Amino acid sequence: MKKKIGTSLVVGTGISGIRSALDMAEQGYQVTLIDRAPNLGGILTQLDYQFPTDHCGMCKMLPLVERDASSQYCLRKGLFHENIDIMLSTELVAQEGEPGKYQVTLRQKPTMVDPERCIGCGECSRVCPVEVPDEFNAGLTMRKAVYLPVPHNIPNTYVVDVVSCTLCGECEKICPTKAIDLGTEARREFRILVVDDELVVRDSLKEWLEDEGFQVDMAESGMEALEKVTKDVYHMMLLDIKMPGMDGVEVLKRSKDIRPELSVVMMTAYATVETAVEAMKIGALEYLMKPFDPDTLVPLIVQLYQKIERAGERQLEVGSVIFAAGFESYDPATGKNTYGYGVLPNVVTS
Ligand code: SF4
Ligand code: SF4
Numbered sequence: 001m002k003k004k005i006g007t008s009l010v011v012g013t014g015i016s017g018i019r020s021a022l023d024m025a026e027q028g029y030q031v032t033l034i035d036r037a038p039n040l041g042g043i044l045t046q047l048d049y050q051f052p053t054d055h056c057g058m059c060k061m062l063p064l065v066e067r068d069a070s071s072q073y074c075l076r077k078g079l080f081h082e083n084i085d086i087m088l089s090t091e092l093v094a095q096e097g098e099p100g101k102y103q104v105t106l107r108q109k110p111t112m113v114d115p116e117r118c119i120g121c122g123e124c125s126r127v128c129p130v131e132v133p134d135e136f137n138a139g140l141t142m143r144k145a146v147y148l149p150v151p152h153n154i155p156n157t158y159v160v161d162v163v164s165c166t167l168c169g170e171c172e173k174i175c176p177t178k179a180i181d182l183g184t185e186a187r188r189e190f191r192i193l194v195v196d197d198e199l200v201v202r203d204s205l206k207e208w209l210e211d212e213g214f215q216v217d218m219a220e221s222g223m224e225a226l227e228k229v230t231k232d233v234y235h236m237m238l239l240d241i242k243m244p245g246m247d248g249v250e251v252l253k254r255s256k257d258i259r260p261e262l263s264v265v266m267m268t269a270y271a272t273v274e275t276a277v278e279a280m281k282i283g284a285l286e287y288l289m290k291p292f293d294p295d296t297l298v299p300l301i302v303q304l305y306q307k308i309e310r311a312g313e314r315q316l317e318v319g320s321v322i323f324a325a326g327f328e329s330y331d332p333a334t335g336k337n338t339y340g341y342g343v344l345p346n347v348v349t350s
Contacts, residue, residue: 014042017324025083112160117179120156124171187213222246
């Protein structure tokens with residue numbers, strides 16, 4: 001094993017990300033290579049086998065010296081390089097420090113499929129009743145809620161799109177290797193308190209969220225909500241801002257005093273959106289705009305649930321951060337780096 005001379009984080013597993021990771025790894029750096037997508041390859045996966053020679057794009061573009069040496073820089077070799085750790089479905093969410101010593105926070109989204117067990121048989125996809133536009137084909141075809149992100153995926157692992165999945169359970173039942181875990185048991189343990197003075201809002205939210213497998217309780221006033229939060233444990237509170245008596249912001253402050261770990265999502269109409277933004281400054285996780293449409297609201301709550309319960313966060317110390325996130329960190333309209341992911345690092349961008 002080569003002596004390690006430093007560490008680096010490379011963001012983006014497209015051609016420039018893999019090339020950067022391989023260059024660093026060959027020099028002796030320990031590299032963590034991440035991508036928010038569940039697959040490797042970036043945009044090139046959609047362009048492979050290129051005109052006019054039908055050569056694999058990776059072999060055509062990765063060589064450092066000459067074409068004959070291309071195989072040593074092949075994507076597949078990069079995958080198994082001893083100095084590269086690959087983390088897919090993973091985002092960089094925070095970064096502190098300076099060149100030479102960065103503290104980065106990575107968040108890995110759940111894909112519900114164990115890559116060690118998935119053999120790529122496709123049975124799950126065959127029985128899945130949900131169809132949504134397929135990003136790989138720019139929405140021109142449809143894919144299932146459990147799917148192979150790209151046809152020649154590396155690794156050849158299916159993933160569940162948690163936003164469109166209805167949790168019907170068909171894929172989990174048919175999977176021959178028990179690779180799928182939809183986390184339905186965990187959802188039954190997740191308790192949500194809906195606080196709103198309007199009965200119709202409380203009832204609708206309860207019905208929609210119970211259909212998703214969550215445990216839902218209701219309170220019609222701020223006082224009742226505080227009593228419930230004091231007596232019982234809730235994991236999330238959906239809290240209306242405008243209520244008679246104690247308003248939502250006051251309930252937020254007091255409930256955070258009682259249970260600092262409680263995740264609070266504010267609910268607001270347009271007129272109180274500024275108050276909702278203020279509420280986020282004092283600890284609310286998110287705010288949702290009324291009126292609600294179940295098709296958009298429910299996936300949002302599920303995403304927040306994933307964020308709170310299932311997304312694993314990991315801290316890492318690295319000497320450098322390389323952004324190779326393509327259009328995600330470059331705006332072709334202005335020609336400027338946008339640095340992607342909502343952070344502004346003083347680092348190299350590809
Ligand atoms: S059925 Fe199971 S093993 Fe087969 S592709 Fe789906 S997750 Fe993988
Ligand atoms: S649980 Fe979700 S991914 Fe699995 S078959 Fe049902 S809708 Fe499809």
